[in-house]
Amino acid sequence: MRVMAQMAMVMNLDKCIGCHTCSVTCKQTWTNRTGVEYVWFNNVETRPGLGYPRTYEDQEKWRGGWRLNKRGRLTLTAGGRVRKLLSIFANPVMPRLEDYYEPWTYDYATLTTAPLQEHPPVARPKSLITGEDTRITWSANWDDDLGGALEHARGDVVLAKVSEQVRFEFEKTFMFYLPRICEHCLNPSCAASCPSGAIYKRTEDGIVLVDQDKCRGWRMCVTGCPYKKIYFNHRTGKAEKCTFCYPRVEVGLPTVCSETCVGRLRYIGLVLYDADKVLEAACTPDDTGLYEAQRKVFLDPHDPGVQRAAEEAGIPHDWIEAAGRSPVYALISTYKVALPLHPEYRTLPMVWYIPPLSPVVDVVRDTGHDAEDTGNLFAALDALRIPIGYLAELFTAGDPEPVEASLRKLAAMRAYMRDINLGREPNERIPQRVGMSGESMYEMYRLLALAKYDERYVIPAAHAEQAQRLEESVTECSLDYEGGPGMGGSGPFGETSGQPVPVAVENFHVLRERQTSDTAAGRLDRGARVNLLNWDGNGRPDGLFPPRGGDDA
Amino acid sequence: MTVLLWVVLPYVAILVFVLGHVWRYRYDKFGWTTRSSELYERRLLRLGSPLFHFGILFVLLGHVGGLLIPEAWTDAAGLSETAYHWIAVVLGTIAGVLTISGMAILIYRRRTVGPVFIATTRNDKLMYLVLAVTILLGLGATFLANVAAGGYDYRHTVSPWFRSVFLLRPDAQLMAHVPVLYQAHALSAMTLFVIWPFTRLVHVLTAPVGYLTRPYIVYRSRTPRPARRGWAS
Ligand code: SF4
Ligand code: SF4
Numbered sequence: 095m096r097v098m099a100q101m102a103m104v105m106n107l108d109k110c111i112g113c114h115t116c117s118v119t120c121k122q123t124w125t126n127r128t129g130v131e132y133v134w135f136n137n138v139e140t141r142p143g144l145g146y147p148r149t150y151e152d153q154e155k156w157r158g159g160w161r162l163n164k165r166g167r168l169t170l171t172a173g174g175r176v177r178k179l180l181s182i183f184a185n186p187v188m189p190r191l192e193d194y195y196e197p198w199t200y201d202y203a204t205l206t207t208a209p210l211q212e213h214p215p216v217a218r219p220k221s222l223i224t225g226e227d228t229r230i231t232w233s234a235n236w237d238d239d240l241g242g243a244l245e246h247a248r249g250d251v252v253l254a255k256v257s258e259q260v261r262f263e264f265e266k267t268f269m270f271y272l273p274r275i276c277e278h279c280l281n282p283s284c285a286a287s288c289p290s291g292a293i294y295k296r297t298e299d300g301i302v303l304v305d306q307d308k309c310r311g312w313r314m315c316v317t318g319c320p321y322k323k324i325y326f327n328h329r330t331g332k333a334e335k336c337t338f339c340y341p342r343v344e345v346g347l348p349t350v351c352s353e354t355c356v357g358r359l360r361y362i363g364l365v366l367y368d369a370d371k372v373l374e375a376a377c378t379p380d381d382t383g384l385y386e387a388q389r390k391v392f393l394d395p396h397d398p399g400v401q402r403a404a405e406e407a408g409i410p411h412d413w414i415e416a417a418g419r420s421p422v423y424a425l426i427s428t429y430k431v432a433l434p435l436h437p438e439y440r441t442l443p444m445v446w447y448i449p450p451l452s453p454v455v456d457v458v459r460d461t462g463h464d465a466e467d468t469g470n471l472f473a474a475l476d477a478l479r480i481p482i483g484y485l486a487e488l489f490t491a492g493d494p495e496p497v498e499a500s501l502r503k504l505a506a507m508r509a510y511m512r513d514i515n516l517g518r519e520p521n522e523r524i525p526q527r528v529g530m531s532g533e534s535m536y537e538m539y540r541l542l543a544l545a546k547y548d549e550r551y552v553i554p555a556a557h558a559e560q561a562q563r564l565e566e567s568v569t570e571c572s573l574d575y576e577g578g579p580g581m582g583g584s585g586p587f588g589e590t591s592g593q594p595v596p597v598a599v600e601n602f603h604v605l606r607e608r609q610t611s612d613t614a615a616g617r618l619d620r621g622a623r624v625n626l627l628n629w630d631g632n633g634r635p636d637g638l639f640p641p642r643g644g645d646d647a
Numbered sequence: 648m649t650v651l652l653w654v655v656l657p658y659v660a661i662l663v664f665v666l667g668h669v670w671r672y673r674y675d676k677f678g679w680t681t682r683s684s685e686l687y688e689r690r691l692l693r694l695g696s697p698l699f700h701f702g703i704l705f706v707l708l709g710h711v712g713g714l715l716i717p718e719a720w721t722d723a724a725g726l727s728e729t730a731y732h733w734i735a736v737v738l739g740t741i742a743g744v745l746t747i748s749g750m751a752i753l754i755y756r757r758r759t760v761g762p763v764f765i766a767t768t769r770n771d772k773l774m775y776l777v778l779a780v781t782i783l784l785g786l787g788a789t790f791l792a793n794v795a796a797g798g799y800d801y802r803h804t805v806s807p808w809f810r811s812v813f814l815l816r817p818d819a820q821l822m823a824h825v826p827v828l829y830q831a832h833a834l835s836a837m838t839l840f841v842i843w844p845f846t847r848l849v850h851v852l853t854a855p856v857g858y859l860t861r862p863y864i865v866y867r868s869r870t871p872r873p874a875r876r877g878w879a880s
Contacts (some may be wrong), residue, residue, distance in 0.1 A: 181697075183699075184685065185685060186693065191687065223762045249676070326683070
């Protein structure tokens with residue numbers, strides 16, 4: 095047994111209202127820069143729908159993740175090492191910008207500067223890639239709330255797996271939101287795909303990061319990640335991904351997306367797992383066995399034997415204690431209501447989801463029945479094969495059983511708690527029907543419904559004696575950035591050479607430039623290029639240094 | 648003059664090439680990238696880029712064979728001069744054609760695809776120019792010397808000179824009477840080596856061959872790496 099700790103997340107989909115606050119705050123913090131305009135480390139998809147980038151779940155097309163070869167060995171879907179190196183000059187299956195969307199802004203200045211004219215002026219959309227006028231045809235959530243419903247929902251890869259009739263009913267009846275971040279997988283195929291070895295998993299907390307100094311822009315990771323959660327920064331020529339907000343997590347704060355979530359539906363905590371079993375679990379022959387197999391990799395933090403082994407593995411005492419209080423472990427292993435997203439990709443994802451019961455509740459209520467009655471809800475669960483089939487394709491590689499079990503527990507909790515809330519005698523038969531005690535059902539209710547801040551987030555701070563400097567940068571390396579040529583502009587050897595700049599500093603410069611510049615889009619950041627080879631040492635060429643005061647911005 | 652061109656210049660080029668890379672690696676690891684533009688345009692790139700890259704790798708192999716391996720060795724291996732010559736010409740032409748057509752597609756793409764052109768820096772343009780001139784001169788020299796002028800055996804002049812530079816016994820006289828196209832090609836190549844460390848060509852030196860042997864998943868500790876300048880730790 096080799097015990098390792100992993101920072102993990104669970105999202106309770108029932109509570110997501112699809113407000114995109116998480117996406118926006120995340121973008122504001124991390125990807126509000128040139129080169130990553132099209133990037134959303136956190137995005138929220140409406141299901142059924144195409145997702146972002148479009149149809150990313152179609153691994154026949156995008157070739158992400160792992161699969162078992164004929165001899166039952168784990169191989170990268172996109173091909174092994176030799177194949178990767180041979181196709182290094184042009185990645186054959188990299189999504190195009192159109193598969194995400196072409197980012198744009200509006201030429202707002204015309205609204206105030208246009209001369210007096212008969213028709214009111216319009217702010218034209220400008221492409222952030224070319225700076226030219228553009229037509230907006232897609233975005234990261236174009237099919238939000240089933241906008242353009244059938245036409246887009248039909249393209250849903252998951253929906254295509256359930257039968258024709260089911261599909262039609264589904265389109266009429268169901269909709270829910272799926273917020274997604276990088277899964278910080280136990281067996282990350284992004285890292286395995288990187289020829290340079292720049293993507294690594296941190297031993298202390300399992301967060302998967304890209305070393306910006308080692309990345310050479312080969313783009314194999316973009317293909318390798320089945321969730322398409324690695325993005326290529328087209329300005330710096332490097333890969334970037336969700337960092338699990340490690341500068342925050344290291345000091346005990348939840349990630350930005352969690353902290354700002356309106357539905358308060360995200361849980362963060364530690365999970366202890368046996369690193370020796372990861373490969374074995376990923377090699378489970380049946381896709382439908384992967385959910386169970388992955389759960390078996392996790393270790394019970396209350397078990398004294400595990401605690402001892404963890405101690406021996408060098409995991410600090412307070413971390414082991416925090417793992418015992420982890421809401422993530424409770425939801426995954428104790429209550430067994432949380433499920434992994436697409437376990438069939440075999441990366442062992444570490445962001446799990448509690449499937450939504452609300453579509454079922456809605457149906458019961460719409461038909462005039464009591465939607466808080468276990469009998470009604472259970473009957474509905476039995477009758478509504480449709481959403482369960484769909485959810486099973488998402489969370490358990492098609493096996494309806496775990497999804498149903500999870501939904502039954504949620505339904506039972508609803509009914510059980512109603513009695514308590516109305517001051518009636520609680521009906522102990524309800525929890526028994528789903529194999530729980532009244533007490534643990536109440537505990538689950540506390541965690542899911544009351545969702546207190548310090549119960550949702552149990553994040554032990556990083557240990558100072560082993561901590562990286564806790565500064566904010568996607569790059570996970572310490573930087574001498576003051577006055578560095580990368581600051582908000584371009585260095586001499588390319589789009590951004592020199593040393594990477596903490597994201598907050600770059601954001602600050604880019605925002606200021608954007609808000610004070612005369613051009614709508616595009617060239618503004620790129621104008622600031624300078625080539626030292628053409629500089630004779632006289633004067634100060636434009637762009638050699640980033641703009642300093644507000645006066646020359 | 649001969650000494651300047653064929654003794655001083657090569658050593659300057661080597662020095663700049665090596666020190667330039669060291670310096671760039673220390674100062675600018677973050678800028679050390681291929682700066683791929685595949686995200687903007689894929690169709691032409693998928694055609695042009697492998698053509699060019701595989702072509703240029705063959706060209707490189709050809710140079711290793713032609714410049715580093717003395718004639719005496721191939722003779723000893725029983726390869727006659729004419730046989731060698733024809734092999735070199737045929738393989739060289741194939742590689743050259745691959746490279747040139749790949750490069751033509753890539754340059755066309757750079758110029759005509761809007762976002763790719765915008766992402767092209769002046770540094771890139773200079774690099775493209777020197778690289779293209781070098782390749783064209785090389786191909787021109789081979790073509791003219793072999794086809795038009797009926798064969799020129801550079802293995803008596805250019806190759807020994809090249810080796811002499813690396814053996815630290817530079818013999819400039821060897822290059823003095825070489826056809827001018829060969830001379831131009833060599834000079835242009837030296838220019839290329841001088842600017843190399845300061846362009847995107849640096850990606851060549853970090854070709855990821857280690858990928859073949861390393862374990863798939865990389866683990867790394869959060870523990871600080873050795874302190875960098877400017878930080879007390
Ligand atoms: S989800 Fe994250 S950790 Fe997993 S393969 Fe994709 S980028 Fe890597
Ligand atoms: S902020 Fe919370 S409720 Fe809003 S979309 Fe994101 S996950 Fe859903």
